[in-house]
Amino acid sequence: MKKLVLFGAGKIGRSFIGQLFARSGYEVVFVDIAEQVIRELNRRKSYQVVIKSEGADEIMEVRNVRGIIGTQADKVVNEITDCDIAAVSVGQKGLPQAIATLAEGLKLRWKIYGKKPLDIILAENLRDADQYVKGILQKILGKEFPLNELVGLVETSIGKMVPIMPNEIQEKDCLLVYAEPYNTLILDKKAIKNPIPDVAGLAPKDNMKAWVDRKSHIHNFGHAAAAFAGFLAEPHAIYLADVLKNKAVKKFARSAMLQSAEVLMRKYPGEFTPADLTDHVDDLLFRFSNRALGDTVFRVGCDLQRKLHRNDRILSPLIDGMEMKAPVSKIVLTFAYGLSFRGRDENGNLSPGDEEFAQALDKKGLAYVLCHFCGLHPEDDSKVIQILTKKIP
Secondary structure, rough: EEEEEEEEEOOHHHHHHHHHHHHOOEEEEEEEEEEHHHHHHHHHHHEEEEEEEEEOEEEEEEOOEEEEEOOHEEEEEEEOOOOEEEEEEEOOOHHHHHHHHHHHHHHHHHHHHOOOEEEEOOOOOOOOOOHHHHHHHHHOOOOOOOOOEEEEEEEOOOOOOOOOOOHHHHOOOOOEEEOOOOOOOEEEEHHHOOOOOOOOOEEEEOOOOHHHHHHHHHHHHHHHHHHHHHHHOOOOOOHHHHHHHOHHHHHHHHHHHHHHHHHHHHHHHOOOOHHHHHHHHHHHHHOOOOOHHOEHHHHHHHHHHHHOOOOOOOOOHHHHHOOOOOOHHHHHHHHHHOOOOOOOOOOOOOOOOHHHHHHHHHOHHHHHHHHHOOOOOOOHHHHHHHHHHHHHH
């Protein structure tokens, strides 16, 4: 049996990466600091994934799994030496420690087996994750280690959405995890050193940058467009699925997403077709409308300082679109709706960052916020600032 060593036994690790490989015949060895989760994995050797959709729930049993506590570095290193593939899904805070342990495993692997490449799937929501990980590995391994030859740092685009689980369910079974039906893992074909794993659900792509941008320009952008427009139309609505029942909100989100899709096609000519991206937009809106996800307007819309930043889901396609002279009116409108977003949590509070953002906008104006909160440069981004200040009252 082939073996995957997977750093991260969280929701994405269990509901997505782990189950894809386990169901395709791999033994999955989870590495995590959550001792209760690791103990239960070793006791049961299996866990359940509940597929949540508008219909009846489907329960999937994931077998051939075990775990190692992340602090047991020697055991983890030994597992890395003879594994067939590794993966990391720990979040940015946990990455340095996971990479340090991987580095020790790579050293021992090289010593024992020589030139036996290891592919590492980077299932992280981090742009240029391969360069980030490579930088840390180079510092630890040193110049003598043939990093480029022996390690495939495989970027991914994680499109899977994990439904919110009630606390009482998590407390009852720490291994049980909810998932939506979507089960495709897009990854960088060119970064893989070994033969592509025979795993159902893997979708290797030659131009990974285009597919990373597809996630940002359409999926993340569409999420924001629906939440921002939905809040303005129905400010007291709780769930994203509910505001998408409003035909005007859904129509706006779709038209804005298609405009951003046009930018994407111009940026990467030949990579996508209008039919492909239209189908993708409609599929996303269908998935966003899945009330079983439990996604709230607040959660999807909040964190304006990140979501309205120059390098994120709205300003990035806007800047690309302006450079390529593509229509951007709906993208500008999405940004304007974001400026007016004042979604509140279950306790009636704005997120702290959004409160600061709103106060700055009220007291110092849009031009100030664009430069001091959204990351636009007064001179380099003057055209963007001009169009936003002109179009937005």
